[in-house]
Amino acid sequence: MQFRGYEDLRSRLVSRELTCQQVIEAFLQRIDAHREDNIFTAVFHDAAMLRARELDAKIERGEALGKLFGMPIAIKDNISMAGAPLGCASKILSGYESVYDATAIMRLSAEDAVFVGRTNMDEFAMGSSNENSALGPVPNPYDKSRVPGGSSGGSAAAVASDLAMVALGSDTGGSVRQPAGFCNIVGLKPTYGRISRYGLVAFASSFDQIGILAGNCDDAALVLEVIAGKDDRDATSSRHAVDDYRAVMGEVSLKGLRVGVPSAFFPEDLNAEVSGLVMAGLKKLEAAGAELVEIELPESDFAIAAYYILVTAEASSNLARFDGARYGYRSPASEDLSKMYVNSRTEGFGEEVKRRIMLGTYVLSAGYYDTYYKKAQQVRRVFQDRYREALENVDVIAGPTSPFPPFGIGDKMDNPLEMYLADVFTVPASIVGMPAVSVPVGFDSLGLPVGVHLICNFFEEGKMLGIARQLQSFCQ
Numbered sequence: 001m002q003f004r005g006y007e008d009l010r011s012r013l014v015s016r017e018l019t020c021q022q023v024i025e026a027f028l029q030r031i032d033a034h035r036e037d038n039i040f041t042a043v044f045h046d047a048a049m050l051r052a053r054e055l056d057a058k059i060e061r062g063e064a065l066g067k068l069f070g071m072p073i074a075i076k077d078n079i080s081m082a083g084a085p086l087g088c089a090s091k092i093l094s095g096y097e098s099v100y101d102a103t104a105i106m107r108l109s110a111e112d113a114v115f116v117g118r119t120n121m122d123e124f125a126m127g128s129s130n131e132n133s134a135l136g137p138v139p140n141p142y143d144k145s146r147v148p149g150g151s152s153g154g155s156a157a158a159v160a161s162d163l164a165m166v167a168l169g170s171d172t173g174g175s176v177r178q179p180a181g182f183c184n185i186v187g188l189k190p191t192y193g194r195i196s197r198y199g200l201v202a203f204a205s206s207f208d209q210i211g212i213l214a215g216n217c218d219d220a221a222l223v224l225e226v227i228a229g230k231d232d233r234d235a236t237s238s239r240h241a242v243d244d245y246r247a248v249m250g251e252v253s254l255k256g257l258r259v260g261v262p263s264a265f266f267p268e269d270l271n272a273e274v275s276g277l278v279m280a281g282l283k284k285l286e287a288a289g290a291e292l293v294e295i296e297l298p299e300s301d302f303a304i305a306a307y308y309i310l311v312t313a314e315a316s317s318n319l320a321r322f323d324g325a326r327y328g329y330r331s332p333a334s335e336d337l338s339k340m341y342v343n344s345r346t347e348g349f350g351e352e353v354k355r356r357i358m359l360g361t362y363v364l365s366a367g368y369y370d371t372y373y374k375k376a377q378q379v380r381r382v383f384q385d386r387y388r389e390a391l392e393n394v395d396v397i398a399g400p401t402s403p404f405p406p407f408g409i410g411d412k413m414d415n416p417l418e419m420y421l422a423d424v425f426t427v428p429a430s431i432v433g434m435p436a437v438s439v440p441v442g443f444d445s446l447g448l449p450v451g452v453h454l455i456c457n458f459f460e461e462g463k464m465l466g467i468a469r470q471l472q473s474f475c476q
């Protein structure tokens with residue numbers, strides 16, 4: 001059972017060609033058939049079928065149907081869903097169940113979406129390959145010897161393999177966009193504050209955003225419309241009005257649109273096939289009337305350096321709550337309280353998470369605060385100023401999503417610094433808080449997907465998705 005997108009699914013449900021139960025059953029069967037790919041950490045067989053039955057009854061009673069009626073959605077393992085396991089792909093949360101729904105979950109439910117399961121990820125969303133999962137890696141749907149990207153690797157693989165129509169992920173430095181690029185789908189990180197973080201397990205709170213992975217820009221826009229907006233439970237959520245994104249997308253014209261192409265996003269050592277495919281995509285925008293404008297932005301390497309100081313600082317504080325006393329795993333063999341804390345954390349966290357907690361604690365320590373943390377905050381401000389200035393002269397900033405195509409499972413696990421560079425082009429938008437999206441632009445000579453990355457000004461998600469949709473249509 002294949003769909004061209006949600007419009008197609010919805011019209012077939014409304015015309016009664018299909019029932020919700022048939023649709024959800026087909027998705028669940030595909031999920032089961034892909035079990036060995038390790039994409040899901042939990043599958044909601046019973047709950048999803050029950051929900052489908054309720055929705056079918058709704059249509060029979062002639063009731064009004066929600067905006068996402070019958071849409072099968074997968075949820076990353078770091079977003080709370082009442083009564084469902086919440087593991088963040090970490091041993092330290094083993095056995096833990098969420099006690100409440102995240103705001104995004106409540107809003108999706110209210111519009112009649114159906115949750116099919118929870119997706120694998122890098123532990124606590126720290127990583128770029130999904131290999132830092134306590135549950136093991138996920139293969140890339142286009143080449144099983146390679147990674148699907150991360151940290152929302154399970155969400156990206158689920159959508160790319162047709163196991164869900166849309167998936168929620170979280171994006172702190174690229175975790176929705178980079179896996180979307182690696183899996184040939186659309187990955188949207190909205191403006192910081194656009195979607196409530198209530199119920200999203202915190203990694204680095206001043207960067208974290210729930211993001212949307214979908215097969216096309218219309219589905220991403222529709223889901224954004226449903227979950228965006230002010231939430232009294234998250235003080236950092238924005239009051240900015242939520243647009244009718246699909247209407248805004250329809251108004252976007254490429255004629256005279258100024259596309260900023262920074263040299264910082266096309267360094268000399270960039271993979272030649274990635275740069276060739278991305279430039280070819282941008283040339284198609286030009287052929288449709290857009291103007292490509294060379295612009296100057298600070299080198300993205302500085303963004304990576306600042307990012308890994310700021311996020312590790314925030315993570316070291318956010319992850320202090322996992323101590324064996326309140327959630328999940330508790331080390332069985334500890335003779336006193338402080339050993340219980342130490343042993344639980346030592347045994348419960350994986351290597352990358354521990355590396356970051358130590359790094360973060362170090363950069364926040366008395367003698368080093370000014371040298372590292374304060375300096376990184378200053379770099380963050382410089383990036384914010386430069387990106388704002390750049391977007392006074394262009395409508396959108398474009399470049400590759402990732403400096404290289406999907407890499408082999410195991411290839412970068414011994415070299416954390418090289419792994420950190422996987423996000424060199426996605427981290428700047430996270431540092432400044434602007435919305436960004438990855439759109440498929442084609443395949444390299446090995447048949448591996450490559451994505452284009454677009455950044456727009458604050459709250460311009462509609463315009464950005466409108467550009468992205470046209471770009472995607474030119475590249476198919």
Ligand code: GLN
Binds near residue numbers: 125151173174175203
């Ligand atoms: N790969 C980046 C990191 O490890 C981004 C992660 C994310 O966006 N959650 O921090």
